[in-house]
Amino acid sequence: MTSNETKTQLITAVHEQLQDCTEVFLALADPVRQEIIMVLTKYDTLNVTQIVEQFSLSRPTISHHLKILRQAGLVSTQKVATEIFYTLQIQDALKNLKKLVDISEEIEDSKQICE
Known part of the structure; x- marks a missing residue:
C-alpha cells in the first residue's frame, strides 16, 4: 500500500471517528451539561x-440537558x-474519543515520516 493510500485511509478513519464523536462534542459544549457531569x-x-x-434551573431545563447527555451516551x-x-456512563465515549486521538496521532506521525 502506498503512503498516499495509507494517508487517505487514515483521513477517512478520522472523519468517521469525528462523526462517531459528534454527539459527545455537542453534549459537552454546554456549560450546564458540563456541570451536570x-x-x-x-x-x-x-x-x-x-x-x-x-x-438554579427549572426541572424541565435540567431534564432537557439530561436527555441530551443520555442520547450522547x-x-x-x-x-x-x-x-x-441517572449515572455517569462515559466509558464508550472515552473509547471513541481515544480512538479519534489515536487515529489523529497516526496521521501526524505519517506527516513526519514524509518530511
Missing part, C-alpha cells in the same frame, strides 16, 4: 430532583418505581 462524578446515582437541587438511566436515576 461534574455533579454526577460526586455521586454514584441521582434522580432528577436531586440534580435539580444542585442548580454520557449518562445511563435506571427506573426504580416511579423515579428515574
